[in-house]
Structures are given as structure tokens and as C-alpha cells.
Amino acid sequence: MTDESSLRERLIDVGVDLVLTEGSASVGLREIARRAGVSHGAPRRYFPTHHALLSAIGRRGFEDLAAMFEAAVAGATTPRGQLEALARAYVRYALERRGMFELMWRHDLLDGAAQASDQPRLRESTLPLFGHFTGLVARCRSERDAARRADGPNEAGPPPAVTAAALWSNLHGMAQLWAWGSLQLALGAPPLDSAPGDDRRDRLITAVLDAHLGPVTS
Amino acid sequence: MTDESSLRERLIDVGVDLVLTEGSASVGLREIARRAGVSHGAPRRYFPTHHALLSAIGRRGFEDLAAMFEAAVAGATTPRGQLEALARAYVRYALERRGMFELMWRHDLLDGAAQASDQPRLRESTLPLFGHFTGLVARCRSERDAARRADGPNEAGPPPAVTAAALWSNLHGMAQLWAWGSLQLALGAPPLDSAPGDDRRDRLITAVLDAHLGPVTS
DNA sequence: AGGATCTGGTAGACAGTGTCTACCAGGCCC
DNA sequence: GGGCCTGGTAGACACTGTCTACCAGATCCT
Numbered sequence: 136m137t138d139e140s141s142l143r144e145r146l147i148d149v150g151v152d153l154v155l156t157e158g159s160a161s162v163g164l165r166e167i168a169r170r171a172g173v174s175h176g177a178p179r180r181y182f183p184t185h186h187a188l189l190s191a192i193g194r195r196g197f198e199d200l201a202a203m204f205e206a207a208v209a210g211a212t213t214p215r216g217q218l219e220a221l222a223r224a225y226v227r228y229a230l231e232r233r234g235m236f237e238l239m240w241r242h243d244l245l246d247g248a249a250q251a252s253d254q255p256r257l258r259e260s261t262l263p264l265f266g267h268f269t270g271l272v273a274r275c276r277s278e279r280d281a282a283r284r285a286d287g288p289n290e291a292g293p294p295p296a297v298t299a300a301a302l303w304s305n306l307h308g309m310a311q312l313w314a315w316g317s318l319q320l321a322l323g324a325p326p327l328d329s330a331p332g333d334d335r336r337d338r339l340i341t342a343v344l345d346a347h348l349g350p351v352t353s
Numbered sequence: 354m355t356d357e358s359s360l361r362e363r364l365i366d367v368g369v370d371l372v373l374t375e376g377s378a379s380v381g382l383r384e385i386a387r388r389a390g391v392s393h394g395a396p397r398r399y400f401p402t403h404h405a406l407l408s409a410i411g412r413r414g415f416e417d418l419a420a421m422f423e424a425a426v427a428g429a430t431t432p433r434g435q436l437e438a439l440a441r442a443y444v445r446y447a448l449e450r451r452g453m454f455e456l457m458w459r460h461d462l463l464d465g466a467a468q469a470s471d472q473p474r475l476r477e478s479t480l481p482l483f484g485h486f487t488g489l490v491a492r493c494r495s496e497r498d499a500a501r502r503a504d505g506p507n508e509a510g511p512p513p514a515v516t517a518a519a520l521w522s523n524l525h526g527m528a529q530l531w532a533w534g535s536l537q538l539a540l541g542a543p544p545l546d547s548a549p550g551d552d553r554r555d556r557l558i559t560a561v562l563d564a565h566l567g568p569v570t571s
Numbered sequence: 572a573g574g575a576t577c578t579g580g581t582a583g584a585c586a587g588t589g590t591c592t593a594c595c596a597g598g599c600c601c
Numbered sequence: 602g603g604g605c606c607t608g609g610t611a612g613a614c615a616c617t618g619t620c621t622a623c624c625a626g627a628t629c630c631t
Contacts, residue, residue, distance in 0.1 A: 142608080160461040164589060174610050175589090181608095185589060234461075242533050243378040243455060258534050265539045293560045300539055301527070301561045305519065308526025315460050316476050321483045321518055342511045343519045346564045360579080382618060392581050393618090399579095403618060577628080588617070595610080601603095 143181040145171050150192040154234040159241070164188065189238065190245040190257055196235040197260040200228055204264065214275035215344070215351060221271070222306050222340050229310035236314060269299040275348055302347040309339065361399040363389050368410040372452040377459070382406065407456065408463040408475055414453040415478040418446055422482065432493040433562070433569060439489070440524050440558050447528035454532060487517040493566055520565040527557065 149171045153162050164185045165175045182188040207220040229236040238244070245257045273295035292298070312318045313336065322335050345351065367389045371380050382403045383393040400406040425438035447454040456462070463475045491513040510516070530536045531554065540553050563569065 158461050163587085165587080176591090176611075177609055179590080179609095183590095237459075237461060240529065240533060241455075243376050243452075258538060261535050262538055265535075269539075293556070293563075296540060297557060297560050298564075300536055300557055301523065301564060303539070304526035304530055304536070304557075304561070305523040306526065307530055308522035308524065308528075309519070310526075311458065311529065312522055312525055315458060317479050317483075318518055318522070320476060320480055321487075321521070322514060338511070339515060339518055339522075342515050343522070345511075346516075346519060381616085383616080391579095394582075394620090395580055397580095397619080573631095575628105575630085578626090579624105580626105581622105581624080583620105583622085585620080586618095589615095591612105591614080593610105593612085595608105597607090599604105599606080601605105 142171070142173065142177065146178055146181065146188065147191050147195055150188060151195055151235065154192060154238055155232055157234075159234040159238040162189065162192070162238075186244055193235075193239045193241075193245045193257055194260060196232070196239045197257070197264075199232075199235070200225075200239075201264055203228055204267070208271075214271050214278060215348065218271050218275060218302075218348070219340070219344055221268070222344060223337075225306045226310045226313060226336060226340065229314040233314050236310065240311075265299065265303060268303055269296050272299040272302060272348070279349055298347055302343070305343050305347065309343065360389070360391065360395065364396055364399065364406065365409050365413055368406060369413055369453065372410060372456055373450055375452075377452040377456040380407065380410070380456075404462055411453075411457045411459075411463045411475055412478060414450070414457045415475070415482075417450070417453070418443075418457075419482055421446055422485070426489075432489050432496060433566065436489050436493060436520075436566070437558070437562055439486070440562060441555075443524045444528045444531060444554060444558065447532040451532050454528065458529075483517065483521060486521055487514050490517040490520060490566070497567055516565055520561070523561050523565065527561065 146167055150162060150167050153167060153170065164178060167188065168175045168178050171177075178188055182191065203224050204221055207224040208217045211217040211220045242258070276292070276295060276298070293301075309318070318339070319335075322339075364385055368380055368385050371385060371388065382396055385406070386393045386396050389395075396406055400409065421442050422439055425442040426435045429435040429438045460476070494510070494513060494516070511519075527536070536557070537553075540557070
């Protein structure tokens with residue numbers, strides 16, 4: 136099938152698959168090689184160490200996440216709507232691809248200190264993403280300010296970058312805690328008739344957006 | 354020294370120490386046994402598997418965190434001040450004991466599905482903590498509402514549990530992203546003359562609290 | 572007192588892991 | 602055709618977690 140593609144890419148594919156199905160803990164170097172149909176020493180030609188392969192898998196995760204964001208944002212028109220879609224996508228990613236989400240933030244595995252400097256460090260994968268995010272927050276707030284300027288004083292609030300950082304933290308924490316199962320516990324038992332798209336999740340998401348961007352002025 | 358204490362406790366102590374100094378990745382069963390001065394089979398008498406020992410270490414982390422919270426809350430008087438102290442403690446914990454913080458949320462390692470049911474699952478360690486949290490948020494908001502009832506309509510807002518969940522998520526995400534290094538990147542280079550108690554951190558924390566609890570009405 | 576039993580630990584084996592090294596088939600160039 | 606580089610194989614090494622057999626010493630029973 137994908138025989139013509141380079142082994143390097145195939146190893147990452149197999150790795151992603153393994154992380155998604157078996158969890159992020161058991162992604163052995165040898166197991167990946169086995170499933171890719173090569174000997175256990177073969178990956179070494181492309182990834183000098185196990186961590187390097189895991190980093191590549193994690194990087195793939197950030198790319199997927201970015202693509203998911205782009206698709207989500209494209210589906211909405213207003214900045215607020217786009218942020219909401221983005222938030223939903225963030226949490227959904229953590230839930231649907233939990234193994235990948237876990238792996239992506241394991242800085243003990245990825246992005247080791249001894250990494251060659253030709254590859255950007257994995258941490259910086261989040262940087263353009265955050266820039267996009269800050270832009271949306273800024274637009275969202277300038278719109279709100281414009282609407283408010285009519286009937287009240289224009290309270291300053293923190294700069295957009297700070298708000299964006301706070302909001303991003305919130306989404307990230309929500310995604311992780313939800314994936315971990317703590318928020319379900321905290322918010323009580325599920326309604327039991329709720330669809331996979333849990334509506335407690337949606338209420339929490341809108342509460343978070345309202346908190347950081349102000350309630351929607353419909 | 355601590356020779357009289359049971360080996361079980363000593364293994365956990367050594368494990369915590371190892372996690373704090375060497376990181377959460379390399380906490381081998383044999384290494385712990387070695388540093389505790391016993392043979393590599395000894396831990397098995399108390400922890401049937403490696404995961405069980407790691408879970409015990411993680412549980413110790415939650416106990417430490419709870420103690421830190423208690424101390425932080427005791428230092429403040431108003432609910433808002435207590436929440437602020439708690440927030441600071443959360444982030445500080447993640448930074449100062451990064452290895453432990455990482456370990457505590459690794460649900461792939463801890464709290465395995467095959468765990469004996471006599472021990473409460475690790476996830477539920479966060480439950481009383483969250484209850485305390487919700488109480489503080491409720492008090493904080495009822496105070497604010499009382500102050501506001503004079504000069505405006507009492508807007509409803511989400512129930513305290515939802516606000517508490519949102520705020521908790523925010524603190525958690527902030528702690529993790531900060532520990533990971535992403536927020537430092539996102540907020541730009543540090544002022545370079547900032548003390549270890551980075552003031553960007555404090556500004557972000559107050560921004561987060563303001564967002565969820567409303568700005569402080571001094 | 573003396574034998575049985577239980578506690579808490581030692582020591583060795585086993586499969587599996589990541590890393591390292593030697594080797595080697597095949598294409599390519601001069 | 603000989604030398605060299607590419608991309609991979611195969612085996613060794615140290616190390617890991619788990620399992621099993623064994624065993625010193627305390628405790629208990631009669």
C-alpha cells in the first residue's frame with residue numbers, strides 16, 4: 136500500500152496509530168518497527184533515539200491539531216463564533232485522540248535537552264497557534280468595545296495577549312481535566328441520556344468563553 | 354535514620370525524591386529499591402506492580418498539594434484572597450515540584466483499570482479538593498452579589514459548581530502550560546530583571562481570577 | 572521446649588526494551 | 602571493475618518489570 140512512501144514517514148504513521156489505539160505509554164521503538172515490517176534497528180537510520188521518534192509523533196499531533204483548528208475556524212464567521220469553535224475543537228481533540236494529547240505535552244519524553252538545533256523545539260509548535268489565538272481575542276474584544284462605547288465607560292482590562300494566554304490556559308486545562316475524568320466527577324454524574332456530545336461540556340465551554348470575553352451581547 | 358519506619362513508606366519517600374530530582378520518566382522500580390537499600394524484589398511485598406508504586410507516589414503528591422492549599426488558604430481572610438492564594442499555590446506547586454505534578458496527571462501510569470477496589474481511585478483524590486474550591490467560589494460570589502445588589506440587577510451567571518470547574522480548569526491549564534514553558538514563550542521574553550516570582554505570572558493569575566469572579570471591587 | 576506457620580525479604584531466571592556495533596546487499600559514480 | 606554511500610539486518614549488551622523459589626527470624630500452638 137504505502138510501500139513507496141519513505142520509511143521515515145511510515146514509522147511516524149505507525150506510531151500515531153499505536154498511540155491512538157494502545158495509549159501513549161506503550162509505544163516501544165521495537166514495536167513500531169515490528170508493525171512497520173522492518174527490523175528493530177531500522178528506525179535508527181532516521182531517528183537517533185527513541186525520544187526523537189516520539190517527538191516526531193508529537194509534532195504530527197500538533198500539525199493535526201492545527202488543521203483541526205483551521206477547519207473549525209473556517210466554519211464560523213464572527214470572531215466569537217470562531218473562538219467557540221476552536222474551544223470545542225480543542226476539547227474534542229483531547230477526548231478523541233487522548234493518547235496523542237497526552238504525548239504532546241510530555242516534555243520529559245519529547246524535546247530533550249540534547250536535541251539537535253536544526254529542528255525547532257517542540258514547545259514552539261504552539262507559538263503560531265497562539266498568535267492566531269491572540270488575534271481572534273483582540274478582534275473579539277475590539278468588536279465588543281465598539282458595541283459598548285455607546286452605553287458605558289470603556290474599561291481597560293488586560294492586554295489581548297494576557298487575555299489570550301488566560302483563555303488558552305483555560306481551554307487546555309479543561310481539555311486535560313476532562314480527558315482525565317476529573318471534571319465529570321466534579322460536575323456530578325452525567326444525565327445518563329446525554330449524547331456523546333455531553334452538554335455539560337458545552338455549558339462549561341460557554342461559561343469559560345463568557346468569563347474571558349464577557350457574556351455574548353445578543 | 355528512618356530505619357524504623359516501614360519499608361512501604363520509605364519506598365514512597367525515595368520515589369518522591371527521585372521524581373523531584375531526576376524527573377518523572379526515570380523512576381524505575383529497581384532504582385527505587387536500590388536507593389532504599391533493599392533488593393529489587395522487595396517492593397513487590399507492598400506494591401504488586403510498578404504502577405501501584407507510582408500510584409502511591411502520585412497520591413502522596415495530592416496529599417502534599419492539599420496541605421499546600423490548606424496553608425495558603427489559612428494565610429488569607431477574604432474568600433477572594435483565599436482563592437488567590439490557592440491559585441498561586443497551584444502554579445507554584447507545578448513549577449517547584451514539576452516532576453510530581455507531571456506524574457500526578459499521568460492516568461496511563463496511575464490508577465490502572467486492574468486496580469484493587471479497596472483503594473479509592475486516584476482521580477477521586479481531587480474530589481474533596483474541588484469541593485473546598487466550590488465552597489470558596491460560592492462564598493466569593495455571594496459576597497459580590499450582596500455588594501452589587503445595591504446598584505444594579507443581579508445577573509444570574511452559571512451555578513457555582515460550573516464557575517468553580519471553569520476556574521479550576523484555568524488554574525490547572527495555567528500551571529501545566531507554565532511548567533511546560535509555553536506561556537513564557539507566548540507572553541514574550543521575561544523582563545530579565547524579574548525575580549523567580551515572575552510578575553508576568555502574577556498578572557496572569559489576577560487576570561484569570563478577575564475573569565471568573567469579576568474584577569475586584571476595591 | 573519444639574515444631575509449624577507466617578512475615579518480610581533475597582537471589583536468580585525470563586522475556587522484553589533501547590542502544591550500539593559489525594556487517595552487507597544494491598545502486599551509483601569515477 | 603573497484604570504491605563509496607544508502608538503507609537496512611542481526612546480534613550483543615546492559616537494563617527493566619515480573620515471576621518463582623528460597624530462607625532467616627519472629628510468633629504461635631500444644
